[in-house]
Amino acid sequence: MSEYLLLIVSAIFVNNIILARYLGNCPFLGTSNRMDTATGMAMAVVFVITLSSATTWIVQEYILKPFDLEYLQTIAFILVIASLVQLVEMFLQKSIPGLYRALGIFLPLITTNCAVLGVAVLSVESHMSFIKTLVFAFASSVGYGMALVILTGIRERSATSPIPQHLRGTPLGLITVALLALAFLGFAGMVK
């Protein structure tokens, strides 16, 4: 039990996938301007990462490994992720239209979010069991969503402050992320 707790704390705080592992930057800055876009993105990310990490684990264990096709990992994983997102989109549109509308355009956009492929590859590389992979993927994506929401809160506030012209937008966003990353760096060493 404690190793799961450790895994969760590590994935959210110590090795936060965006603030410590650099995964998922492009959409991170793009969707952190308004709180409603941020929360939509965060939900979509948690959903897709958890689901795709579970699926890619199965693909790795039962298709790639037995047939000695591990060198095809990258192409297999990205195709699985792309198809999964497509299927999920179609399913949500028909069955849970409320959720579909809430996630909006972020769902298809997530296919190219390096965090999705990144977490899938990371969990496979650590040779974790299926349950641990699920926990790791879920916790990592929650960490991402959390960082996103925090960043959006800060950026919304700073939008009304006087900022030099050339620092506006992405540059200031990056510097804010830097400060956030600095804060999270304080968690390093919490988990050996």
Add this chain to the structure above:
Amino acid sequence: MVFVLTAICAGSALVLAYANKATKPAREYQLLKYVQGPSVKKVLKGYDNDPIRDVIEISIGKDEKGHSIKIFPAKKDGKIIGIAYSSSAQGYHGQIEVMVGIDMNGTITGISIMRHSETPGLGARVVEPAFTNQFAGLKLSGQLNLSTRGGKIDGVSGATFSSQGVVSAVRKALELFPKVKKEVS
């Protein structure tokens, strides 16, 4: 629509299968060089070849993953003067993998711990030279045992199981030596 996609996938599959085959020897060499290489270099002495490139795979035994044993030969002027191969045995927390270097008379030239999951500060101290250096010069005899069992090797204090695991792995390697020697000579 389906046809085009299938054609692209098929083309991709062919190209990748070819690339995989073409690069396989080079990739295996690199993996050996960087993963096992440092240990191999540590345990062999006085050679003028590249033990990694001259690796010999023999079929008289299998390691715990079911792979055939890889022998890294040390040669001088074309003659094999020593060999190195890995062996493993149960430590305190799991298998300890040891690379053992042996000269053609069956005397150990050196050992190096490659992989273990022992306790840091206790069992993990078997990797220290103070422990591993004791093995050089010994043959498969009563001396190749922990001092608590009448041998010449002082175990790491507080880590009897780990020390014994290393000794067992080394003994296993030496027991296999006569057969190995026959295969590579």
Add this chain to the structure above:
Amino acid sequence: MGAVVREFTKGLWKEVPPFRLVLGLCPTLAVTTAAKNGVGMGLATTFVLVCSNLIISILRNAIPKKVRIAAFIVVIASFVVIVELMMQAYFYPLYKILGIFIPLIVVNCIILGRAEAFASKNSVLPSIADGLGMGLGFTMSLTLLGAIRELLGNGTVFGIHVMWESFRPFGIMLKPPGAFICLGLILSLMNWISSKQRSH
């Protein structure tokens, strides 16, 4: 011919990724802990970019619109696997350093972006020029950022000690905060430069 050259040079300054064309941020931040790593990553990405632009441009009329993203992904991913295999075979230490970001080239928005925006709509030669220009521009940017972070964070550039004896390196430059700050400052510098250019 002039048009082809223009496609090439735009990737080197006017639309250089990631500083002007803000795409491909993940590898930019992650691997630029040293100038050498920036070069390695940039060249690997350039290889994939040029090859995929080439193939996609050749096949552009054969790929039906509905499945084009899937087709692009298969082509790009194949070249990424080729890069992976070649690096494992011939550049193993660099492969270990770049780690997870080599397979992540497949989701590098630059590559999919150029495939969608350019290669699928233009003939072969301009597409190659576009890929080459963007790729080399990307490589230069990564190398520059890598050099800055390596200089401030380690006192070296390409492994050579450049700073004076008593220089204490800013280790933070090699960590995520340093990466984000450096990139942010460079982007604001680019904004400042373009605003100066516009006012002339």
